[in-house]
Amino acid sequence: SQQQTWSQRFESSLHPAIAIFNASIGFDIELIEYDLTGSIAHARMLGRTGIISPQEAEQLTAGLEQIRQEYNSGQFTPGVEAEDVHFAVERRLTEIVGDVGKKLHTARSRNDQVGTDIRLYLRAQIQQICTHIRQFQQVLLQLAEQNVETLIPGYTHLQRAQPLSLAHHLLAYFQMLQRDWDRLKDVYKRVNISPLGSGALAGTTFPIDRHYTAELLEFDGVYANSLDGVSDRDFAIEFACAASIIMVHLSRLSEEVILWSSEEFSFVKLKDSCATGSSIMPQKKNPDVPELVRGKTGRVCGHLQGLLMLMKGLPLAYNKDLQEDKEALFDTVKTVKACLEAMAILFQEGLEFRTTRLAEAVAEDFSNATDVADYLAARGVPFREAYNLVGKVVKTSLAAGKLLKDLTIQEWQELHPAFAEDIYEAIAPRQVVAARNSYGGTGFAQVEKAIAIARTQLEAN
Ligand code: ARG
Numbered sequence: 511s512q513q514q515t516w517s518q519r520f521e522s523s524l525h526p527a528i529a530i531f532n533a534s535i536g537f538d539i540e541l542i543e544y545d546l547t548g549s550i551a552h553a554r555m556l557g558r559t560g561i562i563s564p565q566e567a568e569q570l571t572a573g574l575e576q577i578r579q580e581y582n583s584g585q586f587t588p589g590v591e592a593e594d595v596h597f598a599v600e601r602r603l604t605e606i607v608g609d610v611g612k613k614l615h616t617a618r619s620r621n622d623q624v625g626t627d628i629r630l631y632l633r634a635q636i637q638q639i640c641t642h643i644r645q646f647q648q649v650l651l652q653l654a655e656q657n658v659e660t661l662i663p664g665y666t667h668l669q670r671a672q673p674l675s676l677a678h679h680l681l682a683y684f685q686m687l688q689r690d691w692d693r694l695k696d697v698y699k700r701v702n703i704s705p706l707g708s709g710a711l712a713g714t715t716f717p718i719d720r721h722y723t724a725e726l727l728e729f730d731g732v733y734a735n736s737l738d739g740v741s742d743r744d745f746a747i748e749f750a751c752a753a754s755i756i757m758v759h760l761s762r763l764s765e766e767v768i769l770w771s772s773e774e775f776s777f778v779k780l781k782d783s784c785a786t787g788s789s790i791m792p793q794k795k796n797p798d799v800p801e802l803v804r805g806k807t808g809r810v811c812g813h814l815q816g817l818l819m820l821m822k823g824l825p826l827a828y829n830k831d832l833q834e835d836k837e838a839l840f841d842t843v844k845t846v847k848a849c850l851e852a853m854a855i856l857f858q859e860g861l862e863f864r865t866t867r868l869a870e871a872v873a874e875d876f877s878n879a880t881d882v883a884d885y886l887a888a889r890g891v892p893f894r895e896a897y898n899l900v901g902k903v904v905k906t907s908l909a910a911g912k913l914l915k916d917l918t919i920q921e922w923q924e925l926h927p928a929f930a931e932d933i934y935e936a937i938a939p940r941q942v943v944a945a946r947n948s949y950g951g952t953g954f955a956q957v958e959k960a961i962a963i964a965r966t967q968l969e970a971n
Contacts, residue, residue, distance in 0.1 A: 515597050530590055534833050538595040539588070540840055544630035545595050545623070546578050548706065551726040552618055561617060561716050566610050573607035574599070594833075595627075596620045617718050619710035621740040621828040626706045628839065630727065632749055635843045636698050642850035643691045643756070644968065647684050649858045651964050654680040658957050660865055661872045661939055662777065672880060673872040673939050676863060678952040681960050686759040688967055693752040701745045704729035708739030711827040741827040743817065746835050750814040753846045754807075760849050761807040764800030767861065771797045776867050784860025799856050803849045810845050813838040869939075876904055878914055878937040881945065885936050889928040899925055 514524060524532070550571050557567025577599060580586035592598035597620075604611030654677035664674040704727060707713070707720035713736045720732045733739030770777035780795055788794035816838050820831055879900050886896035903925060907914060914937055922929035935941055947953035950960070 514593065515601070529593075532593065533590045534594045534836065535588055535590060535592050535598060537837050537840065538624075538627075538833075539598075541595050541624075541627040541631055541836075542581055542599065543578065544627045544634075545599055546574050546581075547630060548623060548626040548727065549599065549614060550574050551723045552623075552706065553614060554726060555719055555723045556613070556616060558722060559717055559719050561718070562610075562613050566613060569607045569610050570603070570614050573603045573611060576606055577602050594620070594624075596623050617707075617709070617714040617716035619708075619740070621710050622705050622708040622736075624832075625708070625740055625742075626704065626727070628746065628835065629701050629703070629705070629729075632701045632745070632839065632843075633698065635847075636694050636701065636749070639753075639756075639843070639846055639850070640691055640694055640971075642847055642854070643687050643694075644971075646850050646854040646857070647687050647691075647964075647968060649854045650680050650684045650687070651961065651968065653677075653857060654684065654957075654964070655961055657863065658954055658961070659940075660863060660868060661943055662863075662868050663871050663875070663877060664952075670875045670877045672877050672946075672952075673943050674952045675943055675954060675957045676868070677957045677961065681957070681964060683759065683763050684964050687756075688964075690752065690756045690759060693755065694749075697745065697748045697752050699730065700748060702728075702730045703745075704732045705739035705742070706732075708733060708736035711737055711740055737827045741824065741829075741832070743821055743832065743835055746839055747814070747817045747821065750810070750817050750838065750842055753842045754811045754814045756846055757803075757807040757810040757849065760853055761804045763853070764804040767800040767856070768797045768804070771861070776864060777871070778861045778863055781860050781862060784856050799852050799860065803853060806845050806849055810842050813842045872939040873915075874913065876907075876914065878939065878942045879904055881937050881942050882914060882933070884945075885933060886926060886928055891926065891928060896926075 514520070517523065553562075553567050553570035553574065556562045556570075557564045562570075577586060580602075586602060588595075588598035588602070592601060600611065600614060603614060657676040657680065660676040661673050662676045662679055663670050664672050664679070704720065704724035706723045706727070707718050724732045733742070767778065769775050771780050780797055782795075784799050785795045786798045788796065817835060820834050820838075824831060882903070883893065883896040883900045886899065887893040891899075903914065903917070907917070915934065919929070919931060919933075922933055936945075943952055944954050947955055950956065
């Protein structure tokens, strides 16, 4: 097996188990395209500043591009002897271009190199996750447009509260995703700063041009302090936090779908394309997709916690602990993308709202009681007094096995002379929803406006 890059300083070689323990190539190979891109920028900068000759810079970039091709075609598969992706690339480069390959690492450390790589990686991934968010928002918005007039019970404490337009319920998630999108765009600003040129920790003795490499790599700026540049992982924590919030949103929606698909609620029917069966109970149809999303939320939130704990005791600057940031980030990215995609498919084609059952549900409860109190309050009765009166009617109606709509006009008028025939219209589910016409409310007119606003929100990118 090949010697370690740093073996000259050592008397003997690494214990084989420790070599494996130390190596990150098994996972950081995922960074190779960004490592190559970062190295090409560094090589060009070395050439431009005269630290190496322009011809040497050319040779290095050509060799690095060749490695890209070799990797993409499956010919370059470095093993544990390479330790990590950075050594693997440098080593292969030297095989391809000869001794000039050994000049690539002039004025650079793996510390600023790896920091550059993960930022380039996260930058690309954030864009992709934003696209996935947009796709799911599109699906929710379309479904909302089709369901402005569909009513669904609204809950607080998981107790029937007031009926809603189904569109209003779906748009609540649209808005959560909108903030998730904004949050990622905001994290992006702090991801997109170049640590390259920080060196190992203190900068470098060579006349490098950090602004040039930053420009080549399309960073928005450079780290002001080299120590901070190589040891900061705030951006990774922020990303994991934004990702965790996305997952928490998806998990809440998942929980609702799981409830809704139960016999007890029966608000949605799962379609075969997005449900699974049981190995023993022939009748079962299980909501595995939302359950998995709910479950994976724990993983992503765990990664956030892991990254915070990774950083809390680290003295400046680089410490090998930082190698542990990668698997957390890779898994976070992979999980969030997969969950957004699965949820979009689920809502696009995997479930059907049972509208007849929903209409029955909102007609058969006391979720119009607030409207009776509002009816009186609008006619001059102090709200608390009206509320107390209605509380009593609910109690007696429940005891009599009646709903509010079953009360006779005499009964209403005995309760309070302000009641007239129009009370029946006022407590009909459709009217109960329509009447909540305050800005941001579930009234149909508001929901139409909210849909128009959502449309324009989708246009930003
Ligand atoms: N594989 C290392 C990591 O992921 C690269 C940086 C190594 N730097 C060092 N000084 N050992 O963090």
